[in-house]
Amino acid sequence: MKAFTQLNGLACPLDRANVDTDAIIPKQFLKSIKRSGFGPYLFDEWRYTNYGEPGMDCSTRPINKDFVLNQPRYQGAQVLLARDNFGCGSSREHAPWAIEDYGFRVIIAPSFADIFFSNCYKNGILPIVADAAIVDQLFKECEANEGYKLNVDLSSQTVTLPSGKTFSFDITPHRKHCLLNGLDEIGLTLQHADEIKAFEVKHKAAQPWLFA
Amino acid sequence: MAGKTLYDKLWESHLVHEDADGTCLIYIDRHLVHEVTSPQAFEGLRLAGRKPWRADTIVANPDHNTPTKDWAKGIEDPISRLQVETLDNNIKETGALVYFPFKHANQGIIHVIGPENGTTLPGMTVVCGDSHTSTHGAFGALAHGIGTSEVEHVMATQTLIAKKSKRMLVKVDGQLGKGVTAKDVALAVIGKIGTAGGTGYAIEFGGEVIRALSMEGRMTICNMAIEAGARAGIIAPDEKTAEYLKGRQYAPKADQWERAVAYWNTLKSDADAEFDAVIELKGAEIAPQVTWGTSPEQVLPIGATVPDPAKETDATKRTSIENALKYMGLTANTPIEQIKLDKIFIGSCTNSRIEDLRAAAAVAKGKKVASNIALAMVVPGSGQVKRQAEAEGLDKIFIEAGFEWREPGCSMCLAMNADRLSAGERCASTSNRNFEGRQGPGGRTHLVSPEMAAAAAIAGHFVDVRNQI
Numbered sequence: 187m188k189a190f191t192q193l194n195g196l197a198c199p200l201d202r203a204n205v206d207t208d209a210i211i212p213k214q215f216l217k218s219i220k221r222s223g224f225g226p227y228l229f230d231e232w233r234y235t236n237y238g239e240p241g242m243d244c245s246t247r248p249i250n251k252d253f254v255l256n257q258p259r260y261q262g263a264q265v266l267l268a269r270d271n272f273g274c275g276s277s278r279e280h281a282p283w284a285i286e287d288y289g290f291r292v293i294i295a296p297s298f299a300d301i302f303f304s305n306c307y308k309n310g311i312l313p314i315v316a317d318a319a320i321v322d323q324l325f326k327e328c329e330a331n332e333g334y335k336l337n338v339d340l341s342s343q344t345v346t347l348p349s350g351k352t353f354s355f356d357i358t359p360h361r362k363h364c365l366l367n368g369l370d371e372i373g374l375t376l377q378h379a380d381e382i383k384a385f386e387v388k389h390k391a392a393q394p395w396l397f398a
Numbered sequence: 399m400a401g402k403t404l405y406d407k408l409w410e411s412h413l414v415h416e417d418a419d420g421t422c423l424i425y426i427d428r429h430l431v432h433e434v435t436s437p438q439a440f441e442g443l444r445l446a447g448r449k450p451w452r453a454d455t456i457v458a459n460p461d462h463n464t465p466t467k468d469w470a471k472g473i474e475d476p477i478s479r480l481q482v483e484t485l486d487n488n489i490k491e492t493g494a495l496v497y498f499p500f501k502h503a504n505q506g507i508i509h510v511i512g513p514e515n516g517t518t519l520p521g522m523t524v525v526c527g528d529s530h531t532s533t534h535g536a537f538g539a540l541a542h543g544i545g546t547s548e549v550e551h552v553m554a555t556q557t558l559i560a561k562k563s564k565r566m567l568v569k570v571d572g573q574l575g576k577g578v579t580a581k582d583v584a585l586a587v588i589g590k591i592g593t594a595g596g597t598g599y600a601i602e603f604g605g606e607v608i609r610a611l612s613m614e615g616r617m618t619i620c621n622m623a624i625e626a627g628a629r630a631g632i633i634a635p636d637e638k639t640a641e642y643l644k645g646r647q648y649a650p651k652a653d654q655w656e657r658a659v660a661y662w663n664t665l666k667s668d669a670d671a672e673f674d675a676v677i678e679l680k681g682a683e684i685a686p687q688v689t690w691g692t693s694p695e696q697v698l699p700i701g702a703t704v705p706d707p708a709k710e711t712d713a714t715k716r717t718s719i720e721n722a723l724k725y726m727g728l729t730a731n732t733p734i735e736q737i738k739l740d741k742i743f744i745g746s747c748t749n750s751r752i753e754d755l756r757a758a759a760a761v762a763k764g765k766k767v768a769s770n771i772a773l774a775m776v777v778p779g780s781g782q783v784k785r786q787a788e789a790e791g792l793d794k795i796f797i798e799a800g801f802e803w804r805e806p807g808c809s810m811c812l813a814m815n816a817d818r819l820s821a822g823e824r825c826a827s828t829s830n831r832n833f834e835g836r837q838g839p840g841g842r843t844h845l846v847s848p849e850m851a852a853a854a855a856i857a858g859h860f861v862d863v864r865n866q867i
Contacts, residue, residue: 202721203714204593204693208833213814217463217477219437219484221546231835240477269714271594274627275831276812277529277543278435300597300629301529301543308547358561360421371547372446375555378415378423382451382557385414385425392411393521395650395658396427397454 188310189368193291194337195264197328200254205268206275207302211284215240224280225287229255259332267324268295273302282309292338294345296321307361310368312340314355340366401668403565404634405600408540408665412523414557423557427522428539430508431458431494431549433485434814435527439550440488449492451556456494457517460485461507462814464500466777466804473500478815492553495648498781506780506806509533509747513617514782516646520635520662525552530747530830532623536616537643538635538665540600543624563629564674566599567667570607572681577864579757580615581749581828581847583607583679584622585687589697591677596628599675602667603633607681613642614753621748625694625830634666686863688734689832689845691722696832697845698734700862706730725834726842727822735860737844738770741825742801742855743837744848745777746811749828752786754848758828759792761852761866767800768858775802775817777809801855813838826854 215227217240226244233255235248249256255263266285272295273281282305285293291311296318298306306313316324327347328334337346340362346352357365364371390397402410415423436458443449450456463478465471473479482500489497496517498505505511509530512518524534524541527549534541544558552558568587588595601623608616616633623631640659643649650658685699696719698705707719707730723730728737744750744758755778767774776796778784784806787793793803810817811829813836819825821840828851829836832843846854853863 203718206693206831206833208812208831208836212835212839213812216434216814217475217481219441219481221438221441231839237839271597271627274593275529275833277527277545279438279527279545279547282545297594297597299594299627301545305545305547308545358421359419360417360559370446371559372448372551372554375423375551375557375559378557379555381415382423382425382555386556389412389425393658393661395519395654396522398648398650398654 187308187368187370190291190310190312190340190365192339193264194335195292196260196262197265197267197324197334197336198254198260198263199267199325199328201269201325203269204271204274207273207278207281208275210273210281211278212238214238216278216280221283222287224284225289228284228288229253262289264289265292265294265336265338266290267321267328268293270295270297272298274299277301279305279308282306282311286311294321294324307365310365312338312365314345316353316355320353400672401670403667403671403673404538404602404632404665405540405565408521408523409562411521412540420561422560422562424523424560425557426525426552427455428457428517428524429455429552430512430524430526430531431456432462432508432526432528433460433481434462435546436488436549437481437484438546439553440492442550443553448554450553453493454495455556457496457512458485458489458494459498459505459508459511460500462808462812464807465815466807466809466817469501469805502781504781506783507747507750507808509621510750510779510783513537514646514780516643516649519643519649520639520665525558529624530621532629532631533617533621533747535620535623535630535632536613537639538632538662540630540632542629563600564598566596566601566628566675566677567673568601568603568677569605570603570679570681571605572607573610574607574681574684575864577849577867578684578686579847579849580611580618582684582687584619585689585694585697585845586679586684587677588622588626588694589687590679591626593625593693593695594627596623596626599628600630600632601626601628603631608633609636612753613638614751617751618748622830635662686847686850688850688860690726690728690734691719692725692832692834694832694845696722700734700860702734704728704730704732704734735862738824738859739826739854740772740823741819742771742774742851743810743825743827743829744775744851745779745809746829747779748830749848750777750779750783752783754828755783755787755792756790758848758852759795761849761863762799762801762856763795765799765856767855770858771855773802774800774855775804775810777804778806780806810837812836826851826860
């Protein structure tokens with residue numbers, strides 16, 4: 187996994203609540219057996235005016251000029267501003283894969299859906315939960331100012347606005363450690379292999395039918 | 399000290415390790431695997447030179463990509479075929495307790511086959527790279543969806559890194575009226591608390607209405623917990639649970655059966671257990687539900703009219719109503735009963751079990767699908783459900799009424815195979831999500847119970863099924 191430490195990135199406002207993972211990456215792209223290459227199909231049904239198929243060359247597809255990601259001023263954005271309950275619906279990890287492959291490394295929203303939220307951390311994406319009032323302010327400032335960048339620093343757990351104003355965010359020490367160092371969680375968990383084996387012995391004695 | 403909730407008991411009985419910050423390692427007893435969310439996980443294991451910790455916990459089967467007709471032709475879409483064959487090869491390499499390849503007599507939707515084989519049991523932890531894993535909570539198991547990285551993590555370590563959720567009790571007391579189903583209860587709960595209402599919680603469903611439901615009905619409710627934002631829905635096991643499981647292929651046998659049932663009887667929230675949130679509904683007040691928008695929380699009773707954004711004072715909500723009405727091609731204040739339909743889908747992990755098919759068939763029996771319905775299809779949840787339905791003659795009832803009787807699979811719930819809506823088509827669907835494009839790009843989905851879907855097929859528009867039975 188890519189490490190995440192600090193980023194000074196262009197923000198892009200996606201002003202819509204309850205954005206579901208079907209919208210983030212539609213089902214036809216889930217047929218891939220790979221982990222990469224989903225970026226061109228991120229928000230496919232909103233981004234293009236024709237129906238997308240896996241493997242399609244997106245550089246020649248007709249685009250929906252009204253969709254925020256297609257506006258010239260937001261090209262190269264790395265911070266996605268979103269509304270409540272971002273990433274609801276299906277557990278597909280293809281959603282964070284598409285977001286990361288497109289180039290976003292940070293998502294800021296008042297709330298996220300649970301499964302999507304934990305999937306982000308497995309893919310070097312930092313999802314930040316911020317107060318609705320702060321998110322509102324970010325949306326307003328971002329829409330009003332072209333080239334609006336946010337400075338996100340994971341070690342100090344802060345986001346700095348162009349005005350110099352700062353807000354802080356929460357993250358569990360475990361997730362922070364993994365993200366800062368780009369760690370493979372499986373390797374970390376296997377350090378507890380003896381504990382897992384000891385648990386299994388006890389568990390099997392209590393519920394032997396689970397080990398039939 | 400307050401007593402423990404069922405969720406607390408399930409959590410504690412699987413806790414392997416806890417860090418100071420509350421990050422835990424939870425032991426996983428059952429790993430359900432399908433073709434869409436697993437290939438990258440198997441690839442990850444291979445690249446790291448790792449083997450599954452316990453392949454005997456894996457129950458696998460392709461379901462999302464498989465066609466529901468013309469099985470003799472195989473899977474025509476080469477990309478879908480490759481994904482299904484990849485699962486075949488991966489399971490061949492790692493092994494599994496149960497694997498039903500495409501066309502196997504027992505193949506079906508993974509959330510239908512787990513319970514029907516007895517591979518889902520009370521007191522277990524169950525995971526799958528699929529958000530509707532919450533279904534298995536109906537047995538008093540702690541069951542939830544995970545991402546593909548977690549699929550790999552579970553295969554490699556038999557554990558999941560997790561933090562304990564908050565605990566919510568959804569209590570539905572009284573009795574449901576005739577024609578009102580578990581699906582209507584689930585939609586009514588989501589309508590009340592919203593699609594983010596359960597975020598961060600594990601929901602326990604309780605109360606007289608839940609106790610009175612069959613196992614099939616309980617699975618429908620727990621299946622929809624994720625649509626309320628809760629990863630897991632749970633119902634305490636009881637004599638119905640044991641009755642359902644007894645004699646199933648992988649259920650405990652002989653001397654272990656009594657011991658297992660005795661343990662399962664302890665799996666309930668203590669009388670003095672405290673929940674972080676309690677939501678109460680009265681069964682008698684729940685009418686058949688129909689979603690009108692593009693989120694499951696955009697739901698109303700059948701007698702209602704489509705909402706008017708002009709009456710909404712909150713700007714964000716007003717915009718989302720306007721967006722939904724535009725996408726759905728609906729005019730504000732239209733009575734739901736006047737909404738005409740193009741297609742009917744009875745199936746999915748929410749409503750494709752034998753009881754669902756019996757209920758839909760009872761409504762359709764001796765009647766004909768309306769002439770404006772281009773396609774009405776019934777997709778059983780598994781090979782076993784299909785055979786049972788055929789043994790009861792349900793297939794004939796559906797076919798005579800003008801429905802298509804298909805092979806099992808996920809089908810038009812998410813339209814990864816050839817079953818889908820065209821742009822602008824409107825469908826009454828017994829599935830779980832009415833998101834934009836879910837059943838096909840530009841398709842318009844209304845979520846309902848199997849009874850309501852069958853009644854809509856006959857009338858050509860939504861009707862109150864309570865007047866039909």
